Amino acid sequence: MSADIVFAGVVNGLMAGGVYVLVAVGLTLIYGVLHIINFAHGSLLMLAMYAVYFLFRKPLGLDPYAALPLVTAGAFAFAYLLYRGVIGRFAHGKDENILLITLGLSIVADNAALFFFTGDTQTIDVSYAGRFLQLGPALIPLPKLVSFLASLLICALLGLWMAFTDTGKAIRAVAKERQGARLVGIDVENIFAIAYGIGIACLGAAACLLMPFFYVSPSSGHAFVLIAFTTVVLGGMGSFAGALIGGLLIGIVESLGGLRFGEQLGQIAIPLVFILVLLLRPTGLFGGR
Amino acid sequence: MLEISGLRAGYGAVEILRGVDLRVDAGEIVALLGSNGVGKSTLNNNVSGLYVPFAGRIVFQGRDISGATPRSIVESGLIQVPEGRRVFPNLSVRENLELGSYRRGRARRAANLARVTDIFPRLKERFTQKAGTLSGGEQQMLAIGRAMMAEPTLLILDEPSLGLSPLLVETMFALIQKLNVDGLAILLVEQNVVQSLAIAHRAYVLENGVVAMSGPAQDLAADPGLRRSYLGL
Structure with a gap:
């Protein structure tokens, strides 16, 4: 492969990695606080993508980028209520129950989507979909550049919010010391719901950034969850920085894998990374014990 | 009482x-x-x-x-300093103290922070350090300091x-x-x-x-x- 092609591959991988970061940050945040893998992650992403799709269609005709604040806030509210009304209520304080409930939710959501929206893939047509930016030998589709920049910006804002607000500090406190949190008057159940809400709000934002260049079908969330899961394992479970670096790395790996082995076979690079991480550094790049 | x-x-x-x-x-x-x-x-x-x-x-x-x-x-x-301290190991000493006033005493957080670090100068020295890296005695001070932040x-x-x-x-x-x-x-x-x-x-x-x-x-x-x-x- 020539240096130019590799450069273009790395740039395109980075661009794709932005959204992976966003999806993985949501997953890792929920894992860090609730100590469970959110099996509903892919299905909720899929639902958010359908939301973007239907908002774009007549009669609303809302541009996906314009819809971002609305879909993100909507995803937060939906997930907050989902946690308070279903997940937290039926978990009875047991983490393994949460695992099963989110798995159940994903099955329900996937099949409801299949029933109501059919299995057809849907896309939206935005005027800027075909615009490109030239960066040296690399051609970057404009929507991918937007998704990359916006994803990183959202992650940075979330990171600052987690570092400097009381609620952000409370989320981090609850992640490691629930009893201590209760004793300073933190409403732990509420923090769980907020953390779940934020994790899913990341998916809402990701859906808006994805739809200009991706399709939605009832199963379209799964591809991202596999990638997000690999990202989280690569970066270190529960680590913010890990999700960031991991997501970008996975994007590059996927892109270069595609270049070397072709679009289909190139996908093998991702599970390969997954296996290598588990073999060589099971805690991930930034993971503690 | x-x-x-x-x-x-x-x-x-x-x-x-x-x-x-x-x-x-x-x-x-x-x-x-x-x-x-x-x-x-x-x-x-x-x-x-x-x-x-x-x-x-x-x-x-x-x-x-x-x-x-x-x-x-x-x-x-009514504030409890629990057995085993229960400080937030992944948060800095400062953040631990700040969360002490999460529910109560928030308005006078800065003044109370100064007061607590007066009582425990050691905590001031460790201000930006993660609480999990403190010694047992320091963690106990932190736990009490955190409770004091809530103006018990x-x-x-x-x-x-x-x-x-x-x-x-x-x-x-x-x-x-x-x-x-x-x-x-x-x-x-x-x-x-x-x-x-x-x-x-x-x-x-x-x-x-x-x-x-x-x-x-x-x-x-x-x-x-x-x-x-x-x-x-």
Whole structure:
């Protein structure tokens, strides 16, 4: 492969990695606080993508980028209520129950989507979909550049919010010391719901950034969850920085894998990374014990 | 200030406290003594709202708080420093202290932060360090400092001397006495009978889930039975 092609591959991988970061940050945040893998992650992403799709269609005709604040806030509210009304209520304080409930939710959501929206893939047509930016030998589709920049910006804002607000500090406190949190008057159940809400709000934002260049079908969330899961394992479970670096790395790996082995076979690079991480550094790049 | 009557509590079907009466008045240090497993922490956890009592009343400043949420109990100024410190290991010392005023005392956070670091200069030195990297004694200081951030009217200290060196235990008890002289009511839950009785006004001895002995601290310190069972004299 020539240096130019590799450069273009790395740039395109980075661009794709932005959204992976966003999806993985949501997953890792929920894992860090609730100590469970959110099996509903892919299905909720899929639902958010359908939301973007239907908002774009007549009669609303809302541009996906314009819809971002609305879909993100909507995803937060939906997930907050989902946690308070279903997940937290039926978990009875047991983490393994949460695992099963989110798995159940994903099955329900996937099949409801299949029933109501059919299995057809849907896309939206935005005027800027075909615009490109030239960066040296690399051609970057404009929507991918937007998704990359916006994803990183959202992650940075979330990171600052987690570092400097009381609620952000409370989320981090609850992640490691629930009893201590209760004793300073933190409403732990509420923090769980907020953390779940934020994790899913990341998916809402990701859906808006994805739809200009991706399709939605009832199963379209799964591809991202596999990638997000690999990202989280690569970066270190529960680590913010890990999700960031991991997501970008996975994007590059996927892109270069595609270049070397072709679009289909190139996908093998991702599970390969997954296996290598588990073999060589099971805690991930930034993971503690 | 705190009045517990006929408290029955435990975990699941197991009853650990079998009718406990206990009172803390304003300005007092009250020691709750007893060996491991007699139900001292069970009492704390029920007073702080982590568990709901089976029966009995816990009245704090005229309000029945039995079965209230930990959040509303913190709001009313009853703050517990739990056994094992329970500081937030992944947060800095500063953030730990700030979260102490998460529910109460938020408006005067900066002033209280200055006050707490005056009491514990060591915490100031460790301000940006993660709490998990502190020594046991420093973590105990942090746990007490965090509680002070909430401007408690009654402070419950659960085994503050546990795991500290003898020298640090001295310092800790001196500090508890100082907080009390400044006007804070304290319920001191301890296995360390001698030193607790030395600084307490009154004391209760818990045995098998009931109060076996109670009275002014000096009287208890002179009691032959107590001296035999707890001091080996």
